[in-house]
Amino acid sequence: MALNKRIQIDVTKLIMSEYNLELINNKLNHFRLRIIGPKDSPYENGEWTINVQLPTDYPYKSPSIGFVNRIYHPNIDFSSGSVCLNVLNQTWTPVYELSNIFETFLPQLLLYPNPNDPLNKEAAKLLQTNPKEFNKKARRITRRYATCYTPSFCKKSTKDHDTEVSDLSEDEESGVDQWSDLDL
Known part of the structure; x- marks a missing residue:
């Protein structure tokens, strides 16, 4: 089935923008792109790969998005x-474009984060009871x-993220190491 014109327009805008975007199977309706965590947040300078799937009735139906690599956030499921x-x-609403998702x-x-509508209940509880500790853990x-989950896809980062792994506690290590076994 041919893709609708709106998918072509919105994805082309993302390709032409600053985002590092990779089409999956050369299809405009399934791609991954990289986002950087916002300044002044516990996610500052983090690099995440976001998986995006567009339904055939986009923009009347919303895209499906998910973080490929782990993030500790009340509104993002830590496992999936x-x-x-x-x-x-x-x-x-069809008024929104794909760029709205990644820019805003x-x-x-x-x-x-909204701890009152959590997917990660542990993160939500920590944010509500001890925001300072939440920020530290995040x-x-x-x-x-x-x-980036796929190094060949991402631009080289100026940071060596692995050098700071040692400051995770044993509990945090056991809670996050399981991802290395997942086939994403």
Whole structure:
């Protein structure tokens, strides 16, 4: 089935922009792109690969997005990378473009987590009870896992994220090491 014109336009805009985008199987309706964590957040300078799948009835139906590499955030499932974001799940409108997701919606979600609507209940509880400790843990996990999942896809980072792994506690290590066994 031929892709709709809106998919072609929105994906072409992303390809022409600053995003590092990789088409999956040379199809415009399935791709991965890289985002950088926003300044002044525990995710600052982290690099995440986001998997995006567009339904054939896009933009009338919202895209499916998920983090490929781990992130510690109340509204993002630690195991699957699924994102709980109302604008994607309930209030999506054809007025939005794909660029809105990566320029506005995801950066805002990373800057202002909502612990009242969690996918990661442990992160939500820590954010509510001890925000300072939440930020500390989110930064540690960002340093450990927020590098591009597919190195050939990502631009070289100026940081060596692996040098700071030693500051994860034993509990955090056991909670996040399981991802290395997943076939993403």
